[in-house]
Amino acid sequence: MSRATPGFRASALTVLLVIALLSLLPMVRLVVAAVAPGGEFDFGAFAERLAKPAALRAMWHTLDTAFFGAVLAVCLGGPFAVAVTMTDLPGRKPLGFLLLLPLMIAPQVTALSWLHLFGPSSTLLGMVGMAPPPGTPNPMLGRNGIILLYAVQHAPIVFITLRAGLSRIPRDLVEAARASGAGPLSVLWTIVLPVVRPYVVAAAALAFVSGVGNFGIPALLGMPVNYLTLPTLIYQDLSSFGPGVLPQITALSVLVGLLALAGVACQSLALRGAAHRFTSGTPARFELGRYRLLLAGVGWLVIGFILVLPASALLATSLVPSFGVPLGWQTVTASNYAEVLVRQASTVRAFRNSLLFAGSAALILAIGVIPVTAVLERLGRRWQRLLGGIVDLPYAVPGVVLAIACILLFLRPLPLIGSLYATASIIVIAYAMRFFTLALKPVATAVGQISRDLDEAAAVSGAGTLRRLVTITAPLAAPAAVAGGLLVFMSAFNELTVSALLWSSGNETLGVVLFSLEEAGLGTQAAAIAVSTIAVVVVLLLVLDRFGRRLPSGVLPWR
Amino acid sequence: MSEIKVERLSKRFNETAALDAVSLDFAAGSFTALLGPSGCGKTTMLRLIAGFEAPSEGSVFFGKELMADPQRQVPPEARGVGVVFQSYALWPHMDVAANVAYPLKARHVERGAIAGRVGAVLDIVGLSRFEGRRIEELSGGQRQRVALARCLVADARIILFDEPLANLDMHLRASMVDAFRDIHRRTGATIVYVTHDQAEALALADRVAIMSQGKVLQAAPPQEVYRAPANATVAGFVGRGSIVAGTVIDHAEGIATVDVAGHRFAARSAGISSGPVNILLRPEALRISPEGMPATVLDSIYRGPVHEVRLALPAKGQELLIDNTEAVAVGQSVHVAVSDAWIIPDSEPS
Amino acid sequence: MSEIKVERLSKRFNETAALDAVSLDFAAGSFTALLGPSGCGKTTMLRLIAGFEAPSEGSVFFGKELMADPQRQVPPEARGVGVVFQSYALWPHMDVAANVAYPLKARHVERGAIAGRVGAVLDIVGLSRFEGRRIEELSGGQRQRVALARCLVADARIILFDEPLANLDMHLRASMVDAFRDIHRRTGATIVYVTHDQAEALALADRVAIMSQGKVLQAAPPQEVYRAPANATVAGFVGRGSIVAGTVIDHAEGIATVDVAGHRFAARSAGISSGPVNILLRPEALRISPEGMPATVLDSIYRGPVHEVRLALPAKGQELLIDNTEAVAVGQSVHVAVSDAWIIPDSEPS
Amino acid sequence: ADGKLVVYTSQPNTDAQHTVDAFMAKYPAVKVEWVRDGTPKILAKLRAEIEAGQPQADVLLIADVVTMEGLKKEGRLLAYPEADVSGIEAALYDKDKTYFSTKLITTGIVYNTKAPFVPASWEDLTKPEAKGLVAMPSPLTSGAAMIHTVTLTGNLPEGWDYYDALAKNGAQASGGNGDVLKAVSGGDKLFGMIVDYMPIREKAKGAPVEFVFPREGVSAVTEPVAILSTAKNTEAAKAFVDFLLSKDGQEAAAKMGYIPARADIALPAGYPDRSSIKVLSYDAAAALANDAANKEKFGAVMSQ
């Protein structure tokens, strides 16, 4: 079918509309609130708000931490991606699986457990007698800790993205280099990495954008020492409850959006002319030989450091009656679990709600994204890049701000559907807006790789556009859609910042409950919830893993 | 009546003219091979007929019905053509039977009838026992036959093939050629068959259209294209052979006497030619013999049944190709007798 | 001295034995073609020689040096072989010159020397002016020549080709065959060339090894493989021809007299044969003539220079293939004279 | 009273639920929908609703008076002159009867039982023995902390110099009260400024902490309740206010571990006698007017 048929034009318009509704609309509403609070344009005030030294400093901090965090995330996730995809490392599948877990733990929980880990109260350091004396400043506080945790938190994103690229490198490219006399390391450096450059850049950009929008980590590691990033500055401005607060924080959000867009722009710049399409054959594989065990040891050590230690710190906390009580046979108790899982109706409800909201958002996106990408695929490169950037925006701005945009948009009753405010739908919609990009990216890549003649063969078989979408494109893109949905689910399940403003009684989410316990000084109960969510997610993934055996390879990022 | 008719059809991609004002009729029930080097526009022609692309200029008719002009195109799903792709384009998420049944389902054939029809078609292509197989479990030739079955199942009046055998090995290819010929006989469909393999084109088609740079150079039955190519490009593309410069000594309608390197022989000609001409000499019409054109052996390559011998004529740059049952020593001087020759029309002598 | 020597080499993938106790020597400076149907283990053999796979059993020697046995393998980068892949395996992020220079850089050749060497090699493959081109901007044939240049630049003593021409069209293929022959002459390297195209194998190699199901069936010079195949599989795979059942009437060392359908003729034989045998008849040794075997025309296909005619002998299921300059009417009765025949050793009569 | 009542509150989840349950037990016809979050976020939500033109809440029950004062200035609060304020000190409700305190949450000193000494006065936190060992909530995060700062700087003789001394002594101002509790009970810090009920409750569970009412006195936030001028169900809203100020409502607060606003209700376990708690006063209107300046000052002093 030609590009310009009326049918295609209609579907292209529909897709542009969907993207505009999900991604552009909230951003535009924010910009309006920022430049024209109360309906009157005031650019002077807008500029003034941005020119404040605090804002500029926060912007610098955001750039700094997000950039180095992304670099470090690539350094951390990259080697794992190579090891799991391209080598015969023993135990590479469980390693890949475990590396994904940090993504599933809410950032504030991660930050908290790391603070415990290195603080004077560290149970683990205490056991080996290395806990610093009370009063020692926690080494995790400040810039370096934030960067480190960005790396840990976003390494899974890098891992997933990069793996997709690495698994597509045909083995001939590697073997040709080895026959040319290059050893494995040299091949990695001169052939493999340059060839997957688009994926490296995409991974770094995603990690960067995630860092720009992160709230939980700088909130716990930066705010105590007055190291503010834009999201934490925005949060802090919220506490100045005066009438000027909305324009102020929306103005700052516009700044965040600009940073994210800059990241996307850098990405397309770095990718110019770098899109190699190769017919993927058998994937390349390196033999590690006598380094196998050594490297496996290093891998487990890293996993132990970034996952097991913090998680066990969390577990230890969840097992004592009150924070600060040492863990021992006398003190160990399941009362926190009993309290949050049995006694408090709201936490049980929150588990159900989060499963429901994250699940619906994941399902809606996983299904909806297929027709969207099918149309996007036919628009030019330039459109694809532009829309790709726009879709990133709601993911990059702090969740609180997106939530405010949703309130501004959906409070007034809309024609046909009425007001969505204070319903479960507004949370699901906000999730869909925020995590749209996570679902879109993998599916767009996959649909781009579906050979066009499969669709044409269906067309000459007499199938119309809709039938082709349902019977050909959708099943072929399904694996990627499952992967995208999984990412969405995992990200939304523990989500806090968006739902914080959007929940209503009966519709509380896990993140909200966890944070409110944390705020009320009930850290041990919060830890119990955190541990339970990790357990739920792990169980869920293991179930998927079971099914994954029957799915085509590459659907589950660790397989 | 002509089943397909393209009129002054052009297709431009950015600056390149993939198809350049081509007019061609395809008679009902005919089997036309589009033959030409890579990039000459064969696939483009097919895609315009199928409706995957819109013409830049010109029009496509099926019978009397306008299918496409630059303004309006009937979408592919409404044209009722069958297409077999080079890549097979089988749907990996369906098994063999589901792939073949798809066109029937898309056209809302009633459920009960489908299974029978699918079985019958799979029978024709010799895959009766493969209904439940996954596509990955098939060999290349089996895949191509599934693609063929899928195209046949809907009884299309027009079937388009785009290099259907390019990915198969020689032996599979031979058996598929037989299958295609058989299908044409059975269905009587109008077939357009794209290939760059001349042997395939000559063996299958009742008409061969030689394309080059977006134009059709000659459209004629296989024997005519082989024996009387319209110009040097066609001669070079179809079959082996050498083109040498000669002079017409005596000319008549249809047959002329020519002189090459001092040796005279008869040559077929399209009309009356005179003066210097280009002469096509096919290897099978040449023979090393006691008399004939003097030549020197350049090399001799074993090609299975025969040795292909390259010879240099006295005039600089003029070479001959002949097949000889025995190897010949390089550098040896020989004479070559000519039993058939063709004066290439329409070209400056080289 | 033999440059490469594989001894009882086996390679198993899970249950399939891709290579099954193959022993073969490759003399220094020889050009061996590995020929066989898809999946017979050609690529596996090559990959074991290059060092991309470890043997399950057996060993690979270069000269006297052990390269691989199941326990220890010299890594590919230390073997000093050149490999040309079917997919070209050019690195898309480097331009032509960088691709070709890579093996020199990897071997730490000093900077100054590299440019000159790259230029020289690109000259050999006829790509002198393409140094700065991106790989995507090259045609298939040009890509393959870059791959060839990359393999030549390091002056490897051993060059391995894995179906280097499979993705090219017929005309490009012919010109690359010339390029390969030329390279072999210039470098004197030991070449192992995998293909499933017998024409290529016969035209290029000084020895052809026919493989099937992980075993080597025959390894001999091209003419011998064509004229005296070791068994029916080889006969079927190399060249056209028909195998018919006959009876030896009179036997002698080397030549026997056989009877087929009441007609008697001489047939070459590997030793002394008697009783019922299978006889290979090549089309070029058959001719329709006033006397000979009686046969009926089954069909007749135009193949460019000649018509390929399929004939049925009186005995059920026995067919002949001959080339005839003119078309023959289907159903007509003819007689076929035999000028050459080969008694296939080592096989039960069918 | 009947119908739907929307309450925005910053009380912790469980407390909010208890309060609402107690109210609904008494007024079964009213269906209360409540939303809970930290004061900044609940206000941001309200702000966004106002910007969109449709504030949803009928009743606001939040931590501090200063915020209420601000909303009152903007005319967002409804006066309820008929409210029953018997038994409540006049200082604890707005003279225009727009907002009413419901309980006292005081900020005092918490210390870890491993601490080298037992603090008894605010001055003790500036001692060299406490160097680097003090945590406090940041007014940039917590409304209660802002009031605490305003109260201390207004009542201590040193004024802002007290905070200067704290800063010099390495005190860390971060997060909210929950964070301080964690820092002190975990032993990262050994002393802290914190709201009363947290350490008292956690101590009962075995945490190694103690709460002290310093001798100079404590600051207090009073968890005021107010009806929004845009309330849709003023009837129910008034009933809710009345309930919170009633004896039943006040006893419920005490049961949750808070100091009730009415003097005639006994303090919960773990607290000293009401008479021994000295609550320092502050000027809410001035605090509101100087809010930005105070925050800036605090930032400047504490980050040195």
Ligand SMILES: Nc1ncnc2c1ncn2[C@@H]1O[C@H](COP(=O)(O)OP(=O)(O)OP(=O)(O)O)[C@@H](O)[C@H]1O
């Ligand atoms: N979608 C396209 N965009 C731009 N140029 C195209 C496109 N499709 C074809 N072309 C160009 O049009 C010309 C004709 O292409 P076409 O595919 O018809 O050739 P072909 O004869 O089928 O060649 P081949 O034998 O290699 O398949 C080529 O120069 C090609 O590069």
Ligand SMILES: Nc1ncnc2c1ncn2[C@@H]1O[C@H](COP(=O)(O)OP(=O)(O)OP(=O)(O)O)[C@@H](O)[C@H]1O
């Ligand atoms: N990595 C592998 N894993 C499993 N089986 C393999 C692998 N590589 C090859 N095989 C199997 O080994 C057998 C021989 O394969 P090989 O690639 O050597 O065949 P080939 O002769 O090169 O065939 P082709 O002409 O199709 O390239 C085949 O049955 C193939 O399926």
Ligand SMILES: [Fe+3]
């Ligand atoms: Fe179209």
Ligand SMILES: [Mg+2]
């Ligand atoms: Mg084509």
Ligand SMILES: [Mg+2]
């Ligand atoms: Mg192979």
